[in-house]
Amino acid sequence: MAADPVSTPSYTGMIIERNVEIVTRDGTTLRGDVFRPDTDEALPVIMSMTAYQKDMPWRPWEGIDALPTENQNWETPNPDRWVPYGYVIVRVDTRGTGQSPGIFEPLSAREAEDFYDAIEWAGDQSWSNGNVGLSGISYMAINQWRVASLQPPSLRAIIPWEGFSDQYRDGVFQGGILSYAFLVNWYNGVMYDNILRGWDNNDPDAFGNSFLFELMRHRLDGPFWEARRPIWEDLTVPVLSAGNWTGFYGAQHFRGNTEGYKLAASEHRYLRIHTGGHQDAFYSEEGFQTQLAFFDHWLKGHDTGLLDEPPVRLAIRRSVADPADFEWRSENEWPIARTDYQRLHLTSDGGLSPSAPGRTGRVDYMSPAIDQHDEIIPAGMAAFVSEPFEAETEITGEIMAGLWVSTSRDDMNIHADLYIVHPDGTEERLTRGRLRASQRRLDPEMSTPSRPWLAHDRIEPLVAGEVYPVEFEIWPTSMIFSPGSRVKLVIASGAYHTRTWDRQEPEATNTIHVGGDYPSFIQLPIIPSQ
Incomplete structure (x- = not known):
């Protein structure tokens, strides 16, 4: 979408109300801060529910195009930017964090109910026109998905900015492999900020729960995770x-x-995919104007031209290292309908070939794959590289891998990372896929020809030495491959951010079988030149 906003910064003066009480359905009192224009006019509300303490200021570091004001808070809309345009900004501490009492239950069904109640409270205030939108990055994006599917009557639109929607598949157990370092470091960091960092906290005992245990205890998808994900058929707001x-x-x-x-x-519904750091685009002028046009349309009823725009806007990259090296392009759908899916087959000599080898071969690699310096050792990975592209080639969309594998133990972790190798030999990682082989079963109803969907509903151990076919998704990417550049696929048994090297004990030989009866491949989304 590339619509134009209508609102202008015509409101002067700001009224700030701190620690306003919001009573939830079970009687718990959450506390929020309200930033609104100094006017008697009823205006639309943009709300965030944060686990990162609404009162803790954040000064953007160099390179982020954000207003460094005292009201700026981590990964939430800046009141000093939004209020002059005629919006009320409301930030609420989620239960058990900051000034809100209770036990911290991150991204739970209870938190979604609290969020619902806060939305309805905001829609009923004298300074509100009854139209509430949600916005924020990361945690403050994730919790939007679930509450929107509960259909609060005052909720009109949401902007989940870089926030996963399926907690099991996107965040905690990617491919069935626990994202150990990410999960533990994140939770302990939030606990540290609330208890020890020095900002007032209503209840330091709020973290005395079994959150991490409960996540690890539920290693398979099921009712526990179902209660934490959106009810997709009920998510009907823009x-x-x-x-x-x-x-x-x-x-x-x-x-x-x-x-x-x-x-x-x-x-x-609209999709935009950008580049850069986790906070960069949200606070950029371009990102702000995009959000403003969206909310002007759905919260104020202005004709911004939004309905006349294609719903998908993609940053088509030429570089990972340089986040500015891209061009915006609009599309009518995702994945792109004109995609030409092409397979490259793995070969026993480390190649990626358009045709499957006629003779069966194998490539072995060891587990564990990580040394004491958190680096992948050569023996712990298998690399496959294509021939150079003869012409400029665009890869944009969903990617999948189909492998035939075996191991000397009863399970194996598969970490598949996709790289571009530039003509000068430099490499940049584009994307990744993950699979715990004992959770290889697919859900045929959710799977598509370009994106397998793992069911994660059972553990099926491997028999040592027996060959198994597995299919799994490699997360989407976009890159222009210049003539002379190549695709590289690296497969290993571990990666630092999941810390899986201490899970596949003590040592194992993992094997990728190729050619003949085992035509292992990756499938790439090639976009025909227009």
Whole structure:
């Protein structure tokens, strides 16, 4: 979408109300801050529910195009930017964090109910016109998906900006493999900020729960995770899903934005995929104008031209290292309908070939794959590289891998990373896929020809030495491959951010079988030149 906003910064003066009490359905009192124009006019509300303490200021670091004001808070809309345009900004501490009492239950069904109640409270205030929108990055994007599917009557639109939507698949158990380092570091960081960092906290005992245990205890998908994900058929409000091709944290959330766009039942849904750091685009002038046009349309009823624009806007990259090296392009759908899916077959000599080898071969690699310096050792990975592209080639969309594998133990972790190798030999990682082989069963109803969907509903151990076919998704990407550049696929048994090297004990030989009866491949989305 590339609509134009209508609102102008015509409101002067700001009224700030801190620690306003919001009573939830079970009698718990949450506390929020309200930033509104100094006017008697009833105006639309943009709300965020944060786990990162609404009172803790954040000064954007160099390079982020954000207003460094005292009201700026981590990964939430800046009141000093929005209020002059005629919007009320409301930030609420989620239960058990900051000034809100209770036990911290991150991204739970209870938190979604609290969010619902806060939305309805905001819609009923004298300074509100009854239209509430949601916005925020990361945590403040994730919790939008679930509450929107509960259909609060005052909720009109949401902007989940770089936030996963399926907590099991996108965040905690990617491919069935626990995202250990990300999960533990995140939770302990939030606990540290609330208890020890020095900002007032209503109840430091709020973290005395079994959150991490409960996540690890439920290693398979099921009712526990179902209660934490959106009810997709009930998510009918307009949604602008904003994803990021790049960055550790941006990429960590990315699948949620593309799948959320596909699965939401909203008649009016939009997808934009940008580049750069996790906060960069949200606070950029371009990002602000995009959000303003969306909310001007759905919260104020202005004709911004939104309905005349294609629903998908993609940053088509030429580089990972340079986030500015891209061109915007609009599309009518995601995945792109004109995609030409092409397979490259793995070969025993480390190649990627358009045709499957006629003779059977094998490539062995060891587990564990990580040394004491958190680096993948050569013996712990298998690399496959294509021939150079003869002409400029665009790869944009969903990717999948189909492998035939075996191991000397009863399970194996598969970490598949896709790279571009530039003509000068430099390499840049584009995207990744993950699979715990004992959770290889697919859900045929959710799978598509370009994106397998793992059911994650049972553990099926492997028999040592027996060969098994597995299919799994490699998360979408976009890149222009110049003539002379190549595709590289690296497969390993571990990666630092999942810390899976201490899970496949003590050592194992993992094997990828290729050629003949085992035509292992990756499938790439080639976009024909227009």
